[in-house]
Amino acid sequence: MRIQRPDGSVITFKYDAFGRRIEKKTARATTHFVWDGNIPLHEWKTFDYRETTDNDRITWIFQDFVPVAKLQGDKSYSIISDHIGTPLVAIDNEGVKVWERELDIYGKVRKLQGDKWFMPFLYQGQYYDVETELAYNRFRYYSPDIGAYISQDPIGLLGNNPTLYGYVFDTNTWVDILGLIIVFRGMDSENNGKPIIHSGETTNGNNAANSLGVRIGESGMSTSTTIKDIQPHRKSPDFGGTRKSSTMYSLDTDVLDKYGLIAIKDGDTHVSIKVKEGISQNELGKRLAETQSEWKKVEKEKVCTT
Numbered sequence: 314m315r316i317q318r319p320d321g322s323v324i325t326f327k328y329d330a331f332g333r334r335i336e337k338k339t340a341r342a343t344t345h346f347v348w349d350g351n352i353p354l355h356e357w358k359t360f361d362y363r364e365t366t367d368n369d370r371i372t373w374i375f376q377d378f379v380p381v382a383k384l385q386g387d388k389s390y391s392i393i394s395d396h397i398g399t400p401l402v403a404i405d406n407e408g409v410k411v412w413e414r415e416l417d418i419y420g421k422v423r424k425l426q427g428d429k430w431f432m433p434f435l436y437q438g439q440y441y442d443v444e445t446e447l448a449y450n451r452f453r454y455y456s457p458d459i460g461a462y463i464s465q466d467p468i469g470l471l472g473n474n475p476t477l478y479g480y481v482f483d484t485n486t487w488v489d490i491l492g493l494i495i496v497f498r499g500m501d502s503e504n505n506g507k508p509i510i511h512s513g514e515t516t517n518g519n520n521a522a523n524s525l526g527v528r529i530g531e532s533g534m535s536t537s538t539t540i541k542d543i544q545p546h547r548k549s550p551d552f553g554g555t556r557k558s559s560t561m562y563s564l565d566t567d568v569l570d571k572y573g574l575i576a577i578k579d580g581d582t583h584v585s586i587k588v589k590e591g592i593s594q595n596e597l598g599k600r601l602a603e604t605q606s607e608w609k610k611v612e613k614e615k616v617c618t619t
Contacts, residue, residue, distance in 0.1 A: 350589040378437045398437040419460030496536035499548035499559040533585035542582045561611040
C-alpha cells in the first residue's frame with residue numbers, strides 16, 4: 314500500500330498473510346510490527362542514517378485490547394485509560410506523569426501534554442499515524458477529522474446505519490476494535506434458538522464441528538461480511554438459499570480474541586475464523602463451540618437487500 318502526501322512525500326505499508334500491518338516506511342524511518350493475534354505486541358524502528366538503539370524498540374502490554382503499559386529501552390510506563398479503553402494518561406516508574414491527552418467525540422486530539430509520538434492508540438484497536446492523520450483499525454482506516462472510516466462498512470446498511478463509512482453510534486460507550494464489525498453464516502438451530510455448535514461428538518456420530526461446516530482437516534470456519542455472498546446451501550430460501558432448516562446468524566468478530574480465535578479476511582467478502590497463532594489446530598472445534606452465545610439470529614426484515 315502506498316500513500317503520497319500533499320507535500321510529495323511517500324509512505325508505504327506492508328501487511329502479512331492475515332492482513333495485519335507489519336511495516337510502515339517513511340522518509341524518516343521504517344517501523345516494524347510484531348503481533349499477538351490482533352494485538353500489536355512489539356514495534357521497532359530502523360534507519361538509513363544510523364543504527365537502531367534500545368530506545369527505538371517498544372513493547373506494548375495489553376489487557377484485552379486496552380494498552381496498560383509501555384516498555385521502551387530501560388524505561389516503563391503505566392497507561393491509564395477511560396471506561397471504553399481510550400488512553401488518557403501515562404506515568405513513568407517513578408510516578409511522574411509524562412503524557413496526557415484529551416480527544417473530541419471523533420477521536421481528534423483536543424489537548425495534549427507531552428510528546429505527540431508517545432502514544433499511537435486512539436479508540437480501542439486504533440493505531441494513529443501522524444504522517445497520514447489516519448488510524449489503522451485492523452481491517453480499515455479511520456479518520457478522526459471526519460469521524461468515519463475511509464472505506465465502506467463490510468456489513469453494508471445492516472442495522473440501519475445511515476452511512477457505509479460510519480464508526481459506532483455512540484463513541485461514549487461503543488468501540489469497533491477491528492473495523493470489521495459483523496460476519497454472517499447460515500446454520501441449523503437448537504430448540505433454544507442458538508446455532509448448533511458442539512465441542513464433542515454429536516448423537517449421530519459425526520464430528521461435532523460439522524454443525525458449523527468445519528470438517529476434520531480444515532483449518533477454519535467460513536463466514537461472509539455480506540449475506541448475499543453466502544453459498545445457497547448455507548442459507549434459507551428467505552435469504553435466497555436452498556436449505557430450509559438453515560437460520561441466518563451474525564457474529565461480532567471483536568469477541569473472538571477472548572476465545573483464542575482470529576478473523577482473517579481472505580477474500581473480498583470472505584472471512585475465515587481460525588485459531589490464533591500458538592494454539593493447536595485441534596482446539597478449533599472446541600473454541601468455536603464456546604462462541605455459541607455470541608451468535609445472534611438475523612431477521613429477514615432487518616436486512617437491506619438493495
